[in-house]
Amino acid sequence: MKKAYFIYFVILCFVILNSCNHQNQKEEKKVLQFEAMNTFVTLQGWTENEKALEQAKLIIENLDKKISVTNKDSQIFLMNEYSLLADREKNQNEVVCEIFDDEVISLLGRALEFAKITRGAFNPCLYPITKAWGFTKEQYTVPSENEIALFLKKTDYEKMAVGKNGKVEFESGMLVDFGGIAKGYAGDVAILKLKECGVEAGLLDLGGNIQVFGQKKDGTKWKIGIKNPIAEGILGGLEIEEGAVITSGGYERFFTADDGKKYIHIMDNKTGYPVDNGLVSVTIISKKGEAADALSTALFVMGKENAIEFWRDKRGRECDDFDFILIEQTGERDLEIFVSAGVAKDFFVLDCGANVRVEEVERKD
Numbered sequence: 259m260k261k262a263y264f265i266y267f268v269i270l271c272f273v274i275l276n277s278c279n280h281q282n283q284k285e286e287k288k289v290l291q292f293e294a295m296n297t298f299v300t301l302q303g304w305t306e307n308e309k310a311l312e313q314a315k316l317i318i319e320n321l322d323k324k325i326s327v328t329n330k331d332s333q334i335f336l337m338n339e340y341s342l343l344a345d346r347e348k349n350q351n352e353v354v355c356e357i358f359d360d361e362v363i364s365l366l367g368r369a370l371e372f373a374k375i376t377r378g379a380f381n382p383c384l385y386p387i388t389k390a391w392g393f394t395k396e397q398y399t400v401p402s403e404n405e406i407a408l409f410l411k412k413t414d415y416e417k418m419a420v421g422k423n424g425k426v427e428f429e430s431g432m433l434v435d436f437g438g439i440a441k442g443y444a445g446d447v448a449i450l451k452l453k454e455c456g457v458e459a460g461l462l463d464l465g466g467n468i469q470v471f472g473q474k475k476d477g478t479k480w481k482i483g484i485k486n487p488i489a490e491g492i493l494g495g496l497e498i499e500e501g502a503v504i505t506s507g508g509y510e511r512f513f514t515a516d517d518g519k520k521y522i523h524i525m526d527n528k529t530g531y532p533v534d535n536g537l538v539s540v541t542i543i544s545k546k547g548e549a550a551d552a553l554s555t556a557l558f559v560m561g562k563e564n565a566i567e568f569w570r571d572k573r574g575r576e577c578d579d580f581d582f583i584l585i586e587q588t589g590e591r592d593l594e595i596f597v598s599a600g601v602a603k604d605f606f607v608l609d610c611g612a613n614v615r616v617e618e619v620e621r622k623d
């Protein structure tokens with residue numbers, strides 16, 4: 259926890275230092291910090307409205323309550339429990355559930371859409387696997403190959419369909435988890451609320467995932483730090499005008515098993531094992547937090563080559579325009595950074611003690 263606080267503190271300092279020029283004379287900067295969605299959240303808004311940040315906090319907390327896989331009252335928890343019960347009783351292969359909350363059902367629909375676009379690299383139905391590795395309760399374990407094969411059969415997102423009136427149909431034993439998309443989506447809805455409350459510019463930090471909106475009055479862009487994936491501190495950063503900068507990192511949550519191997523919290527949908535493809539950090543830059551979040555997880559799972567291919571192929575067609583910063587570890591202190599053309603000129607590296615090589619990735623069209 260101490261380490262997490264330190265990382266968080268460093269990122270926050272970086273972002274705050276770089277945004278403190280922002281002051282509009284009439285509007286005062288307000289800051290609100292709290293814990294939600296299993297992480298630390300900081301909201302900053304330039305506004306005269308004392309209540310604005312509190313309103314955005316409520317939005318995030320309410321969403322968390324509705325979709326958390328561990329909150330016993332959440333709609334997702336109840337759906338998952340029902341699915342397990344049907345599976346245990348073996349009398350129901352097909353399950354139909356009703357989700358009464360429009361926001362939850364539409365988020366599920368979009369999450370399944372991202373699963374289709376990414377061919378399951380982002381898969382909200384991977385929860386039986388994530389759970390088997392003990393990531394939900396931090397009671398880590400390496401499941402047997404048999405267990406993995408068994409649980410993997412319950413992760414086919416094509417067997418889950420969102421129908422009319424909140425109906426969700428799926429195979430018993432399937433379980434949903436929004437861990438790979440929720441923070442980005444939460445940022446989107448929180449920004450909508452802040453704008454509705456008259457906040458002109460703001461910065462949201464949900465566990466290191468940054469979303470900014472509004473014009474800085476001094477004309478400069480927002481500077482966002484990118485965490486060094488192999489040591490404490492910042493590796494570099496990015497200047498953006500508006501949007502989301504969302505990172506999936508193996509360093510965020512992992513455990514080292516008795517065999518000495520490190521297992522991270524991002525799962526490979528094909529093998530049922532934690533991803534181990536050389537990538538240590540994937541940042542997606544996009545207008546919407548939801549897309550940036552789902553895609554950061556997906557590109558991490560795809561691996562460098564496929565991720566680049568996906569960006570060239572799908573960007574701007576099947577999903578909104580986006581850019582990436584992929585970081586591959588090639589030696590103990592060696593990092594290769596691949597930055598897509600759209601953000602290459604805005605990306606910078608700081609002296610961080612690692613041997614860093616940066617390569618720009620072109621569009622090819």
Ligand code: AMP
Pocket residue numbers: 378379380381382384388393435436437438439505506507510523524525526527551554555559
């Ligand atoms: P992120 O940090 O956005 O990459 O999200 C990682 C979280 O998403 C994990 O802690 C799991 O809850 C969940 N998750 C793990 N692997 C996947 C995957 N391949 N697709 C979707 N969600 C995943």
Ligand code: MG
Pocket residue numbers: 437438439506550551552553554555556
């Ligand atoms: Mg994600």
